[in-house]
Amino acid sequence: MRPFRRFGALGVLIVFGIFGCGPRSAYRPAPGDAGCGLARAAEPADTVSVSVFDPIDPSHVPSATTDAERTVFGHLYETLVALDCDGAARPGLAASWRISDGGRRVELVLRKHAAFADGTPVGAGDVVASWRPAIARGAGVDSVNALDAHRVEAFLENPSLGVEPLASTALAVTKPLSGSAWSLGTGPYRIASADPECIVLAPRSAADGPVVRFLATPRAAARDRLDGSVDAMVVADPAVVDYARRRRFTVAPLDYDRCYVLISTRRVEALAAGDDPRTIPPSITESLARDAVRAADARGPVAPAWWNGAQGCGELAPLAPWQIAQPSAWRSSRGIRRVLYDAGDPTARDLADRVVALAAIDPAASPEADAVTAAVPGIAGPEGAAIAAGVSPAELESSLREGADVAYIVVLPSRPPDVCGAARALLRRAPWLTIRHVTLSDALVPLAETRSTVIVVTGRISMCTDGRGDVRVTSDESGKGRLP
């Protein structure tokens, strides 16, 4: 996993080069540094505005489902363990921890004077209460207990992975607040006001940063906002990034954190029958990412993928092998063959379109077509090629669970802090992926990785990121961000 962080750090170095904030080398955060600086405010403002392009639903706390939720939740909630830019564990809400029992047991000591946004102290009981739903959903932790008021012990599902799984946002410590849709958190910000058009976060102390207004913005209006009233935004659209560069905004690319993979029932069927897995060469995925993806800054996927490391996670499948049903697409070789994707994800649409286009090209005439059709056998049949179909997230998940369609374009985190948890989560969505002992590394076909870019009004706002890729507004002049 570490090599991936280097790529992210490289991007950061470019930014630091602009600001002269550090040597032109791999960043190693100093003790106490929580993140990697993205931008520095020359004249800090009292209030800043940030555009967000996705809906924010407080009921999703603490596990964000959109980039906008990630950004807002990252200001409000903390995990016991944080990740620095290299992905290494750093103190978060927990000041320290001790690993024992072969790495299976972790004893964590809460930070002194840690408190929720309403001022109530955070205790071990709060951690236990907050973690229980996440543990039930499979967050990499077997169990958690309060040892005393400030100490908790956690038993990890996979001791070999260290304490990094405890940095998963699903394990952020929250407390429900009566009369409010928002839970209380321990982060540097609190909710000042919230309505569908604007969420205002106020710092818990002046040192934590300015007041931040998150403005709901249609994607098509991103450039208008750059020309207007916002101070920062996190975008994926290269056209907006290109526009920002021409207008001399500060542009800070984040790490490639989203990996688009092709999942195919036909491929799993062939693998289960004993066929050798065919992968798409990097040169082709690179051209796919470069040419086919219009809506994001994309590149070919970087090997090895994290799911290759899931082999060491022990029992992954939520169901016993005999309980896993064959994908229903196996049982029907007729009907419309579809490559399904989330209709709200333009990158997924571009990739699905390209896969479908390549299926209609003679493989002998195009190496790209040959590679894709070999990776997804049966995508072109006697009735003609498959079609790309954008559906709602609910319909996508339903079809994925049943394996009702030929193939799917699915987004996975590029580097999840909890590899095993991420693998389990994927298998809950598509249990047939590992039918008859087919492995994830064979079943998944990575197509492209994308990243977002932070655009800020130069000199107006300080922002940083961390090993999870979360972006925050800070008050730190270095832009590195500090521990509270």
Place this chain on the structure above:
Amino acid sequence: MTFRARLVIAFLVVVLVPLAGLALVVHRQMTDRLTAQYERRVDAMAGMIAGDLSEQRNSIAAALDQVRDAVSDDNRFRKAAVDEDTSERRYLLDYAGGAQRLTGLSMLQIQDASGRILSSGHFRNDYDRVDPELPRLLAAAPHRTALVRVRTAGAPMLVLASVDSVEIGRKRFTVVGGVDVEARFLRRLSGDDAMRVLLVTPDDSLGTPPTAVAARDGIVRELPVPYAEVANGTLGSAQFRIVHGLDELHAVRARIDRWFAGVLAATVLLAVLLSGWVASRVSRPIADLADRASRIDLDRLDVDFSTERRDEVGVLARGLGAMTSRLRESAARLREAERRAATGELARQVNHDIKNGLTPIRHVFRHLEGELDSRPSSLADVFRERRAALDSSISYLENLAANYARIARRGERQRVDLNDVVRRAADDRRAATNARITMDLSEAADVVGDPLSLRRIVENLLDNAIDSLDGREGEVTLATCAASGDDGTRVRLTVADTGPGMSQTQQARIFDDFYTTKAHGTGLGLSIVRRLVMDADGTVRVESEEGAGSRFIVEMPQAGPPAPGGEG
């Protein structure tokens, strides 16, 4: 066939034939007019579609002209397409999408000379696919335009496409652009339920909705349009098929048929009722006249034909009445003549009968005279010997005189209780016969006539009935009752016997003078009955069947209520 039936049929024919003719004419006219109207609508739609196609063709050509000019002026496009500069590759891949949106086309793709797709607006990521057939087929089509089914990321799209070419830097590029047929044409034409527009291609059909319609189910027009079948590299033909259903026409026809059926039914009913009424108004009086006329005979000339009608029936009725009146007079004269003839005949018969009675007496006296001359001593013996013959002849003459007295006498008319006459006659005869005489008398049986004549009538009929039994056991029934007639209430006297009955021939002559079926009968009894009954303004008839006895029926006018203070 009755007069009424003929009248009904005549009415129906007179009314229904023209009505049916009218229905047929209206039916035909309506069908022809509506069909012509539908044909005009279909022709107008075909004309509109042809006009639209032409307009779209020109519009697509203009759009491709714009794209061609823009491409020529675009440096970045040149770098990407001509120089194959990879730094502008994304610009090239996105180019057709932007141009398609600006020109309003539904489909646009730019291909190089080998047919490789450089940029596609409708299927952005279809780049690098080699498709030389599409531009070739379009170039060969009339006006370089044809229908074609193009691939998209989803379902194929049927477009009306044209092709153009542009040369940049000695490299030739083709530009294929088109509009979505479903969105631009068929959806716009789908607002009419009666008229449907289908687009039938060699491999599928689109329409509103795509139902198979045979020519007989509607008015059909077809507008051929070139169709590029890229899969097999041929240029075929699709058709815009415009079908105007005849449902509305059938519905109108059905409504008119129902309306006509209703009118016909009402007319038939009215005709039947009217003809029945007319027939009854005409035929009933005639039938009534016929019935009255049928009752006329010599014994029954009192049938009344009086009427107040002034029409032909009234004339006929009055004519029949006059005829009946004349018949009555003639019958009276005939009776008189008969009476006279009977009297002459009677005189001859009396002469004959007296001679018959006197001849034996003469013989006896001559014998006695001879014996007196020759043997006076044996005169007493001869007288005693021949006395029986004298007695017989004298009895015969006495009987004859009594019968003739009955014929001659005409008594005085007065109110008489017929039941009383019947009882006394029956009582007189009961002791002298073996026949059982029974009576069934009504309460009131008063008539006007001569009591002695009435007694003779009853006695003669009773004697005739007893004689018919010829000494055997049997029954004779005397009955009186009231009977209604045209001239009021009558009293009916029935004398029935259980004798041998009579044949038709015997019945026809039974009332003739001197006709008898008995060996020693005079043949005058029933003829006397007939005359006495007629004198009493009555009628007499016989009903008989051989082996089943006979019934003699006498009817006479009933006497009116007695005058106050005494009998009339």
